Amino acid sequence: MSQMKQMSHLDNIPSTPGKFKMEKSPYIHRFRWHSSLAKLSFWSFVFLGLILIFFFRSPSSSPMPSDPSRRSLRTYNWGGAAWEKRVRSSARVRSRNGFSVLVTGAAGFVGTHVSSALKRRGDGVLGLDNFNDYYDPSLKRARQALLERSGVFIVEGDINDSALLKKLFEVVAFTHVMHLAAQAGVRYAMENPGSYVHSNIAGFVNLLEVCKTANPQPAIVWASSSSVYGLNTKVPFSERDRTDQPASLYAATKKAGEEIAHTYNHIYGLSLTGLRFFTVYGPWGRPDMAYFFFTRDILKGKSIPIFEAANHGTVARDFTYIDDIVKGCLAALDTAEKSTGSGGKKKGPAQLRVFNLGNTSPVPVSDLVSILERLLKVKAKRNIMKLPRNGDVQFTHANISYAQRELGYKPTTDLQTGLKKFVRWYLSYYSGGKKAAE
Numbered sequence: 404m405s406q407m408k409q410m411s412h413l414d415n416i417p418s419t420p421g422k423f424k425m426e427k428s429p430y431i432h433r434f435r436w437h438s439s440l441a442k443l444s445f446w447s448f449v450f451l452g453l454i455l456i457f458f459f460r461s462p463s464s465s466p467m468p469s470d471p472s473r474r475s476l477r478t479y480n481w482g483g484a485a486w487e488k489r490v491r492s493s494a495r496v497r498s499r500n501g502f503s504v505l506v507t508g509a510a511g512f513v514g515t516h517v518s519s520a521l522k523r524r525g526d527g528v529l530g531l532d533n534f535n536d537y538y539d540p541s542l543k544r545a546r547q548a549l550l551e552r553s554g555v556f557i558v559e560g561d562i563n564d565s566a567l568l569k570k571l572f573e574v575v576a577f578t579h580v581m582h583l584a585a586q587a588g589v590r591y592a593m594e595n596p597g598s599y600v601h602s603n604i605a606g607f608v609n610l611l612e613v614c615k616t617a618n619p620q621p622a623i624v625w626a627s628s629s630s631v632y633g634l635n636t637k638v639p640f641s642e643r644d645r646t647d648q649p650a651s652l653y654a655a656t657k658k659a660g661e662e663i664a665h666t667y668n669h670i671y672g673l674s675l676t677g678l679r680f681f682t683v684y685g686p687w688g689r690p691d692m693a694y695f696f697f698t699r700d701i702l703k704g705k706s707i708p709i710f711e712a713a714n715h716g717t718v719a720r721d722f723t724y725i726d727d728i729v730k731g732c733l734a735a736l737d738t739a740e741k742s743t744g745s746g747g748k749k750k751g752p753a754q755l756r757v758f759n760l761g762n763t764s765p766v767p768v769s770d771l772v773s774i775l776e777r778l779l780k781v782k783a784k785r786n787i788m789k790l791p792r793n794g795d796v797q798f799t800h801a802n803i804s805y806a807q808r809e810l811g812y813k814p815t816t817d818l819q820t821g822l823k824k825f826v827r828w829y830l831s832y833y834s835g836g837k838k839a840a841e
């Protein structure tokens with residue numbers, strides 16, 4: 404086919420209907436008009452097809468997105484008779500006056516410990532987790548296996564999936580929700596801000612939407628964070644102190660969660676308790692946290708960055724041991740009053756609480772490293788660095804008198820004792836054929 408012929412053919416395709424040429428003969432006119440219309444339709448289909456192909460191949464709708472902020476758009480398999488049977492059996496209450504609890508983030512650090520403690524005392528527990536890859540998912544799988552052995556089933560899915568949440572509430576009339584699913588980590592918020600909005604705000608709202616319409620409505624206990632105190636300098640931090648100066652997007656999303664909780668309590672009568680956790684550590688912990696990767700890097704002989712504030716100011720944390728946190732979580736569930744609404748309508752005022760769960764004993768990060776050195780019997784290569792402007796605050800210290808009064812919360816594990824337990828777990832978990840922590 405000659406180039407000229409091709410050109411003329413392409414030239415005949417009108418760019419817009421308004422560009423049709425008028426012909427003298429009405430017959431010719433109709434004929435050409437019809438033929439042009441056919442061409443127009445043909446090219447419209449081609450154009451539409453291209454748009455559809457582009458849309459379906461674009462990353463935003465890919466079922467396995469590579470952008471971690473979109474990872475929860477992954478598709479999960481759930482449903483079916485066998486699945487429902489597992490859900491029901493896991494959530495079945497086995498003690499008198501026990502609860503039936505949906506634990507979100509059950510394959511996470513705190514989620515695993517809380518689920519296991521609830522199950523041990525006879526409550527029904529159903530886990531939910533999206534197993535994202537923020538940190539090594541094999542650790543989450545190992546926690547899942549641990550829970551599986553004690554009879555806790557973890558449904559794989561995302562808190563943003565309304566259909567899944569509604570289904571779970573259809574199958575089980577949960578009395579309580581322990582909401583621990585979140586995008587954690589203070590510094591990562593600068594790398595992937597979208598993931599914080601997605602999990603900590605959109606996901607939380609989605610969960611509350613489903614809870615508000617559930618009948619009966621569950622009571623909800625959820626994880627806020629010590630980071631909401633942000634630039635607050637009044638110590639120790641008390642629940643009444645200002646929390647309107649977050650230093651990281653993570654903190655801002657947790658603070659937003661507290662305001663969102665207020666709204667759902669006010670409008671729909673949901674019973675809501677937020678727990679401000681203070682740097683929780685212990686066995687089965689999170690590899691993105693300093694005590695965890697310091698341990699790994701000290702053992703590998705790698706240098707560890709230790710932050711210090713301006714003028715060699717001490718950076719310290721109110722490190723809180725996981726078993727103390729679990730006791731606080733269970734006490735919050737035990738003292739949670741029922742939600743008052745039903746069918747999405749408030750029937751009367753409902754409970755709304757926020758508690759600090761800390762250790763009331765801040766420890767400088769350099770002391771944490773010294774304890775690890777003693778426990779690991781390895782000298783750390785310390786790289787003292789200026790506290791980067793990436794969301795970290797210099798100091799945290801919890802006033803726990805409110806939690807003490809209302810929940811009977813009383814932490815009993817000091818950092819030395821807690822780290823000893825962590826190190827024992829770490830060495831046994833990452834030995835015996837298991838690879839070193841990444």
Ligand SMILES: O=C(O)[C@H]1O[C@H](OP(=O)(O)OP(=O)(O)OC[C@H]2O[C@@H](n3ccc(=O)[nH]c3=O)[C@H](O)[C@@H]2O)[C@H](O)[C@@H](O)[C@H]1O
Pocket residue numbers: 587588589627628629630680681682683691692693694708709710718719720768795796
């Ligand atoms: O209480 C919370 O609400 C938060 O606690 C935790 O945040 P943080 O208290 O920042 O813990 P973590 O990262 O272990 O850093 C510990 C210390 O090591 C210092 N730090 C850290 C990294 C480093 O390279 N060097 C260093 O000195 C660092 O400056 C800090 O002083 C949770 O991760 C978070 O999800 C949230 O739950």
